[in-house]
Amino acid sequence: MKTPKRIQPLVEDGLVDEVISQLMSGKEATVYTVRCGSETRCAKVYKEADKRSFKQAVKYQEGRKVRNSRRARAMEKGSKFGRKQQEDTWHNAEVDALYKLASAGVRVPEPYGCFDGVLLMELVTSEDGSVAPRLNDVTMSAEQALEDHAIVMVYVMRMLCAGIVHGDLSEFNVLVDDYGPVIIDLPQAVDAAANNNAQSMFERDVRNMTIYYAQYAPELMETRYAQEIWSLFEDGKLHPDYELTGEFEDDAEEADVDGVLLEIKAAFQEEQDRQERIREAEEMD
Secondary structure, eight states: OOOOTTTHHHHHTTSOSEEEEEEEEOSSEEEEEEEETTEEEEEEEEOOGGGOOOOOHHHHHTTOOOSOHHHHHHHHHTOHHHHHHHHHHHHHHHHHHHHHHHHTTOOOOOEEEEOSSEEEEEOOBOTTSOBOOBGGGOOOOHHHHHHHHHHHHHHHHHHHHTTEEOSSOSGGGEEEETTEEEEOOOTTOEETTTOTTHHHHHHHHHHHHHHHHHTTOGGGGGOOHHHHHHHHHHTTOOOTTOOOOSOOOOOHHHHOHHHHHHHHHHHHHHHHHHHHHHHHHHHHO
């Protein structure tokens, strides 16, 4: 096929020999299969900011650190240079996350580098060489659903141990090859410690995956992995090899909000009564 404009520089630099076909087009990028020497890889071409349909990007970028102070100031001002730096930060976030998660024991495509908004990475395939399907295109038995859900829960736990929340995890962002689930699409990955939305995003990621697998194994809807994992994370007890149970008990004292409110109202009323008695005593004097 004709080489897309954004991939042409990679062809000229010898990083890509041939564009084979378009694999998919999503809200923030278009992915192509490309030939690099004797290997077939992916080239993920990020769409420019004004063409992306990914919503609430600022919400995801909160907490991302920019080491260069000049770049940080430019990004805050929104200058042309700053917007370019913002885009570079968006693009590099995924390749950085891929390297970090691979080291953390999470199955992700192997990255080969990001070049001016084009991410070269491994093409995940089945043993017969066909492109691995996305999870939403796969059907499975209840037993397989339970097994794969448990694997994904370990992956989201290890992501959190590495300080990362996927932020957009669903059946559309997981591939399935002969060895199980592979997590993809991480440009919106957030810093678990620096982003105020990290917990709600984490809970949504877990909920999305649980709801999907529960259509094959309904008992998964009774699990509470999000609460279990996040509680361990907050307490500093989470580690990559922690054996999850999917169980979690709410703190009875924290859960009894109504009781706390009643106690507050009673204390307030008691103080008002005390002040009234003081005023009455002063008036009698």
